[in-house]
Amino acid sequence: MTTALITGATAGIGAAFARRLAASGTSQSGGVGSGHNLVLVARDTERLQRQATELHDLHGIEAEVLTADLATEDGITAVERRLADLKHPVDLLVNNAGFGNKGRFLDVSMADELTMLKVHCEAVLRLTSAAVTGMKARGRGGVVNVASVAAFLPRGTYGASKAWVVQFTQGVSRDLEGTGVRLMALCPGFTRTEFHERAGMGTDNIPNWMWLDADKLVTAALADLARGKTVSVPDPRYKALMGAVKLTPRGLLGGITSKTGRKYGPR
Numbered sequence: 001m002t003t004a005l006i007t008g009a010t011a012g013i014g015a016a017f018a019r020r021l022a023a024s025g026t027s028q029s030g031g032v033g034s035g036h037n038l039v040l041v042a043r044d045t046e047r048l049q050r051q052a053t054e055l056h057d058l059h060g061i062e063a064e065v066l067t068a069d070l071a072t073e074d075g076i077t078a079v080e081r082r083l084a085d086l087k088h089p090v091d092l093l094v095n096n097a098g099f100g101n102k103g104r105f106l107d108v109s110m111a112d113e114l115t116m117l118k119v120h121c122e123a124v125l126r127l128t129s130a131a132v133t134g135m136k137a138r139g140r141g142g143v144v145n146v147a148s149v150a151a152f153l154p155r156g157t158y159g160a161s162k163a164w165v166v167q168f169t170q171g172v173s174r175d176l177e178g179t180g181v182r183l184m185a186l187c188p189g190f191t192r193t194e195f196h197e198r199a200g201m202g203t204d205n206i207p208n209w210m211w212l213d214a215d216k217l218v219t220a221a222l223a224d225l226a227r228g229k230t231v232s233v234p235d236p237r238y239k240a241l242m243g244a245v246k247l248t249p250r251g252l253l254g255g256i257t258s259k260t261g262r263k264y265g266p267r
Contacts, residue, residue: 001035001036001037001061001062002036002037002091002092003036003037003038003039003088003089003090003091003092004017004021004036004037004038004039004090004091004092004093004094005038005039005041005066005079005082005083005090005092005093005094005131006018006021006038006039006040006041006094006096007041007042007068007070007079007094007095007096007097007123007127008041008042008096008097008098008146009038009040009041009042009048009051009096010040010042010044010047010048010051011042012096012214013096013146013186013188013214013217013218014042014094014096014097015051015214016214016215016217016218017094017096017144017218018038018040018051018055018063019055019215019218020215020218020219020222021035021036021038021092022035022036022038022055022058022059022061022063023035023059035059035060035061036061036091036092037061037062037063037064038052038055038061038062038063038064039063039064039066039082039090040052040063040064040065040066041066041067041068041070041079041097042067042068042097043067043068043069043075044067045065045067048065048066048067049065051063052064052065066078066079066082070097070118070119070123071115071118071119076122076123076126076127079123079127079130080126080127080130083127083130083131083134084130084133084134086134089134089138090131090134090141091135091140091141091142092141092142092143092144093127093128093131093141093142093143093144094143094144094146095123095124095127095128095143095144095145095146095165096144096146097119097123098119098120098146099116099119100158101113101116101157101158104156105156105157108157113157116157116158116161117157117161120158120161120162120164120165121161121164121165121168124145124165124168125168128143128145128168128169128172128183131143132172132176132181132183135179135180135181136176136179136180136181138180139179139180140180140181141180141181141182142181142182142183142184142225143169143181143182143183143184144183144184144185144186144221144225145165145168145169145183145184145185145186146165146185146186146188147162147163147165147166147169147185147186147187148162148187148188148189149187149188149189149233149238149241149242150162151163151165151166151185151187152187152242162187165185166185166187166231169183169184169185169230169231170185170230170231173230182225182228183230184221184224184225184229184230184231184232185230185231185232186221186224186232186234187231187232187233187234187238187242188212188217188233188234188235188238189212189235189237189238189241190212212234212235212238217234217235220232220234220235221234
């Protein structure tokens with residue numbers, strides 16, 4: 001069996017990736033194969049162990065638990081070390097760990113802003129590097145870096161960090177063309193997860209049509225990865241919205257997204 005390592009694996013999009021990959025993996029040719037063995041990465045050991053047991057019992061795969069906080073040097077180093085293990089190679093890396101801060105710029109402490117950059121940018125950079133080094137040598141592998149449609153909107157540190165993820169992923173993908181290693185930035189919209197609750201953000205004012213299902217999102221994302229896409233916006237509604245964004249002048253877009261952020265974002 002191939003092995004997938006997922007950060008932020010215990011909830012939301014990360015947990016949906018774990019369920020989908022345990023049930024069936026993507027083959028080198030892009031088709032659906034047998035389930036992946038998993039390396040599940042998050043901060044909560046008890047929750048990881050419970051998830052690993054459930055996936056093993058349900059799908060017969062091996063699920064390894066790695067407790068790591070990617071906001072810390074020790075956490076990033078521990079995952080780098082696992083990705084560099086040549087005896088137990090990782091064939092697919094899903095950089096999913098992330099969070100949001102409640103409040104506008106200057107309302108959020110500098111320490112929290114820097115922690116966000118550590119998780120969203122530094123960890124993604126270092127874990128991608130650790131993974132693709134071995135993948136390139138083996139001539140196969142894949143990396144999914146979870147970004148957001150916020151990457152395409154001028155919306156503070158969160159959007160800026162996700163824009164970095166998209167640009168970084170596209171650049172590395174070009175550099176690794178012809179090596180057998182695929183990279184893709186996944187850019188979902190509002191998704192039913194624990195993300196907003198953990199950030200203390202209200203969601204009652206977000207229209208129902210804007211919400212995505214994590215399991216359907218992951219299925220669409222893996223299909224896009226198999227097709228060789230470097231950026232995936234996995235829903236027709238958000239594809240249409242991002243198409244409109246491209247046609248909107250940046251100055252006007254800044255005002256619109258600021259008002260939208262106040263309406264649909266943190267309260």
